[in-house]
Amino acid sequence: MSFVIRAADTGDLQALYEMAKLTGGGFTNLPPDRNSLTGKLEASEAAFAREGEEIVAETFVLVLQNTETRDVRGTCQVFTAVGHDWPFYSYRITRLTQHSRELERTMSAELLSLVNDLGGSSEVGGLFLHPGERAGGLGLLLARSRYLFIAAHRHRFGDRILAELRGIIDERGGSPFWDAIGGKFFGMSFQEADEFNASNGNQFIADLMPKHPVYIAMLDDEARKVIGLPHPSGRAAMRMLEHEGFSYEGYVDIFDGGPTMVARTDAVRSIAGAHCGETVDCGLAKGEKALIAAGEMADFRCCYGARELRGEGVAIDAQTAELLRIGEGETVWSIPR
Template sequence: MRAIVRAARSQDLEPLYEMAKLTGGGFTNLPADRDALAERLAASDAAYARDEDALGDDLYLLMLEDLESGRIAGTAQIITRTGQRGSFHSYRRTTLTQHSAAFGRSFKAEMLVMTNDLEGCSEVGGLFLHPRFRAGGLGLLLARSRYLFIKLHRARFADKLIAELRGVIDEGGGSPFWDGVGGRFFQMSFREADDYNARHGNQHLADLMPRHPIYLAMLSEMARGVIGVPHATGRAAMRMLEAEGFADEGYLDIFEGGPTMTAMVDRLRTVREAREAEIASVGEGGGIRSIVAAGRLCEFRAAFALLVETAAGLEIDGQAAEALALRPGREVLHVAR
């Protein structure tokens, strides 16, 4: 399969909607709602069209396209700054230690504390691959293309990056964490809350979540057991994030308790290792399997390629050159797979 990652267009609404219906809920950045997705595409269009090369309140949507069939195989998103349309809340898992002289021992209590620590960070999210295309490293291509996009447009992003992983969702579409925490305050099921968030954003419910620390000992065993655990379909994504340099610092999504990973942008593996170079020639294949990106903003494209470094520049295989519309003399950003 020959695939590219490219900027999203308004024509991508229907395939985006079809993918959203396959997520199974809890995927806030990719709601199965046409109007909400159309709003995201419009916001993405505006971000790509913005001239000022500086940090703003932007959303960039990327699409993975099968060039042979023209079919959309996946999608991903980058948010430049969280909390610009309302506070950005997370829970953080902490421990309170208290010493009792009378008992001659210390008591430790784990708790969840509401925090705005991650407000103002950039965020990568909304990564979803159509089930038919979950092979051949396409998830890796889609994920790492985001970091190449960030490096190409570094001034538009914050210094810290987060990635929220969806938490555990049961077979009925419910969330044990929500049932143990948020559901006790809102008297609505997780599916109802998830649908509301998809249509209206999660700020309204987030503003009404309890602000006092929540002691884990007071939660059900089922709710405690899923804290910080990613959804089964998100385990591979978590491993990719860890390989890229993200860490789990104890932050959690406030609705379904999935882990929020954090990293400094300039320490990401892809950002550190990516190099700019000029295409010197188009070859017949061979060389290092790499990810190559070219073009700014709405012209951004990324794909796998075989590269050979020469004194004159890069030699790229013909298929990749065609997919990325490259010719000798073009500048690209590349990183070994």
């Protein structure tokens, strides 16, 4: 089987909706709501179509397609500038140390402080692979294709990039973190708040969330022990992000307490190591295994293939050239698999 990453369009609505129903909740960027998904796909098509180099708040949706069956089996997203249209909120874990001379005692407490530190950053997110395809490195193809897309359109992205990982969700679909903090101020369950955020944005957080720091020691045990932990299904994604150069710097999601990973865009391994060159041969018989991408904006396509660097040019195999719909003399971006 052959798979290719391509730009999503409104014709992918049903496939995305079916995958959204499989996420198990807490997946803000892929809500099981047709109207929200339609809006996201329309915004993505507009972003792909826009010309210009200025950075504005845009969403690019990519999909993984089986080229033989034409079935869409995965998706991922790239956001150019979070917090551009409304504030992007995170909790940051900070520490307060106080000393009493009378008691001769120093006390240190961890706090959750509501911040906008990450506003203006780009973001990679929305990655979901159909459970029936979780083999053969397709998750890695989805994840790393986003970095080749960013490398190929670097002027449309910021100097810092983040990735939010879903936090711990219990058996009933609730969040111990939300129940301990947000749920006490909003009068809605985690699922209700998450669905509202996916459809309407998080301005309601700015309107109702208390601005004072929260002492972690005052939270219940269930909430404290999930702060900064990814959902079990996201542990592999966290390792991939760390391999790319992302790190956890104490930022957590305001809804479920999941970790936010941060990196300098140009320091991300798959961006810094991406090779850009023209194809000098599209009939390579044997070469290094690589992720190879071609095409700008809506014509972007990415797949696994074979390459051989030849000076500033690159040779690729015939199947890859067919999947990418290119010939000799065209620009490709590639990174070793």
